[in-house]
């Protein structure tokens with residue numbers, strides 16, 4: 001592994017981080033392409049959606065349309081997260097929580113390189129969703 005040194009001879013922090021970020025960026029770009037392709041396709045694979053219904057009655061057209069809509073919404077949401085993460089990589093703020101600027105754990109980033117929140121903000125956001133009224 002290359003160790004970058006500054007002119008003062010100090011080991012520059014973050015060279016290892018930088019190569020990690022590069023691998024996250026590669027994953028994000030690959031995912032972006034995939035999501036983009038899925039969104040560009042005129043119809044979501046309806047047969048695929050319908051397969052999940054094999055054990056039950058066939059879905060109605062309305063239900064299929066609803067599933068397609070939900071899937072496209074999920075894809076768009078995902079694309080936004082991935083884009084935001086790529087923007088943060090460009091801006092040099094990648095790995096920092098969008099809400100509180102705390103650093104996001106590497107393990108979280110490895111699980112999902114697009115994750116915008118640190119663990120505690122994630123928990124807070126999910127808790128808020130579960131309990132909309134206080």
Ligand SMILES: [Zn+2]
Nearest residue numbers: 097100118121
């Ligand atoms: Zn946070």
